[in-house]
Amino acid sequence: MRGEGAPAQPGEISGGGSGASGAVPPPGDGSGGGTPKRRGRRRALRWVSSVLSFLILATAAGGYLYYRHLNGSIKTDVLNLGENKLGGSKPNAFGQTPLNILLIGSDARDDAANQALGGARDTFGGPPLADVQMLLHLSADRSNMSVVSMPRDTMLMMPKCTEPGGKVHQASKGLVQTNESLGRGGPGCTVAAWTELTHIPIDHFMMIDFKGVVTMADAIGGVPVCVQQNVESRTRDGKGSGLKLPAGTSTIQGEQALQWLRTRYGFEDGTDLGRTHAQHMYMNSMAREFRKNAKLSNPVKLNSLAQAAIKAMVVDPGLDKIDKLYDLSMELKKVPTGRITMTTMPWVYSTREEGRVEPKPVEAEGLFRMVREDIALDGKGSGNPGTTAPSPGAPSPTAPATAPSQPAAEPATPPAKIAVSVRNATGGKDGAQARVKGRADEVAAILVGKGFAKAQSAQQTGAEDATVVRFSGPGQASDAAAVATALGLPATAVEKSDDVTGIVLFVGKDWRSGSAPALPPPAPTKAPDSARPLNGDDDKECMAVQPGFTW
CATH class of the missing domain: 3.30.70.2390 (Alpha-Beta Plaits)
Known part of the structure; x- marks a missing residue:
């Protein structure tokens, strides 16, 4: 018997509590290709840990001033193990610098706690997989934030990655599943793979495992979610997350929150695409709750939550102190929830690797270009109402302490x-x-x-x-x-x-000819529909329920 996220075998039909319809296997749901099978519960726990840790930093920033003693607990790794290093985000004409942060969810079973949470004994001691990858882009003027998720089974050409000790992982000669990047030297190779694909300079990464996730989910105090009908994620043969909710809005926490985030059977068409959309809804709802109710003002609660987050994270050396994490969180906190846009990289089914996906040629590159050129994905442009852009050459009032050092804005040599x-x-x-x-x-x-x-x-x-x-x-x-x-x-x-x-x-x-290079077409001004953009203020979004999974 497989868990919620386990792949369906060829020809397998997923049963439902009362005559469930057959679920279409999600793109690249772990079958074939030499990649170890991973249980849905692990992926959900891993994702929850990523989201909660990030939101703790983004919305409860003030509390970190009390936790300088946690500095010694922060684990670091190399930012970029590849050869293509873009030198960090560059300032705009006003001296303001955007920030790009790669959020990585690791399924490593490197200790008893991770093994107990993750299960799947056959994977103990195996190479970790980066099954959650989200690029967070904070605009230069801090007016908006974009998040781009990459499907875990996206097929890419892997770059050459060299570990600090000298071990070399040669560039791949063919397509490799993106989540295998983590096993090629660590998170620095995942960063290198994103850099190679998107040409987006990545300033920081935060890698999360799933230790402490249950504690964090309980400490939040509840997040509102909505389903269009009564839902129960359970098939006849026992697969499913076990989530059971009545139609309408419910406030979930703890185990129910984990069930929501790992639910595939029961949401939309029963694929990972529906699960990703539900996760985006949860993340936005959580951000709204933090902003509205300041749920983490209790020092005891914040202390427990902060320690769990720090112990679960690995970051690059640029974020190796509580002060640096605090500065970063204050930058993230400037963006109103209405200017947060969650998206998934546009993709198409691979014709070269059955059951896997590849970036959709025009639309994926368009989305990456918008991030590179600091164009808001919501189509509303930059700047908050009532703000005035600084004069050219002036120092940015929002330049983060954690941003990579940038060259001074000096006149060029003749x-x-x-x-x-x-x-x-x-x-x-x-x-x-x-x-x-x-x-x-x-x-x-x-x-x-x-x-x-x-x-x-x-x-x-x-x-x-x-x-x-x-x-x-x-x-x-x-x-x-x-x-x-x-x-x-x-x-x-x-x-x-x-x-x-x-x-x-x-x-x-x-x-190849002429006196000037060909000009690229104009950049898109809004994320394509294929990226399924979700606005952070959208509290009316309600998950569709898969036929056969109602009660």
Whole structure:
């Protein structure tokens, strides 16, 4: 007998309490592909721990001033184990810096507590999986927040990851399931995989296991949720979370909260997509409750909750002190719930890996681009009513203490004094086209014509889909930006890299001819419907119940 999240076998029909309809197996629900089977209860506990720990930081920030003694309990790991390091989020024209935080849920069974909560003895001692991955984007002006979830069975090309001790995990030669990134050196490889796919600079990560989740769920005091009909998540053969709620709104906590978050059979079409939507509803509702009722004002309750959260987390070195977590939480707290948008990465079923999914080509990239360019997913733009943007060059009043250090906004060096090395990367990353012969020479000449007298072509080549300017030192950021501006490249085409010396222009597949690179189409102004956006103030959302799972 399998748990709630266990995969259906080919041809299997899920029974219901009173003649349940057959449930469509969720995309990539753990079957095949060499990935260990994981029980739904584990995934739910893992997810709950992620959400609660994050919301504790985001909404009960003041209490952390009392818990400096917890510093020694904070566990850290390397931020990025990959070779593509984008140098952190860059400030906008007003000197304000966005923040991108990757929330990772690990299913590791590395001690007795995690083993007792997770079960599945056959997985004890096995490599951990990153079965929950959510990218949280806090806008530069702190007016809005976007969350992008990636389905755990998304198939990706894995980047090369090198552990601090020197062990190398080579880049994959084929598609690999995204949740396996954690076993390739730790959370730094999960960050590297996201960076490689999305080209979004990730400033921090927070990885959570499921220790302490029950304590945290009880301490919250209750979260309102809604179902359209009476629901009972239980099939004839015993599968299901056991959740039983009457139609309408109920306030759930403790075990019921865990059941809600792990329910697949009984919600919508019985797939993981419905479960994800229910989790987004719960997270938004919890945020509203914290803001409305200040439930964590009790120091004793907050102490217990904070200790459970700290013990369950691993963070990057940039968040290794309570003061840093406090500063981060204060930044998160500035966003009103009405400007929080929860989404799922648009996906399509994979034609190469049965039962798995891949990013939906146009719409997934559009969503990633909105995050890269700090465009609010709710379509309302930036800025709160009544706020005034600071004058250009002024320090940001909301710049977080935990943000990576940024180069000062200094005037660039005169173009004639900026040395630029130009490499031919016109073949693109897939290598489907040959590099255009002599292209580096042609573009170097274009730069010279624009006043960059020290621009020279290099014998070294590259492979880039989009033209990019990389620089090696923080003092070269303004000069690299000047090169990009002269060529009409967007600000996102400027990257810090440890793999170059000085300023290097990689002429990509998008600029195989002509005097200027092709301009990209306008960025989307709102998340696509396929991302299933959910607004943080939407307290009218009510889960549809799967036929056959009512009472």
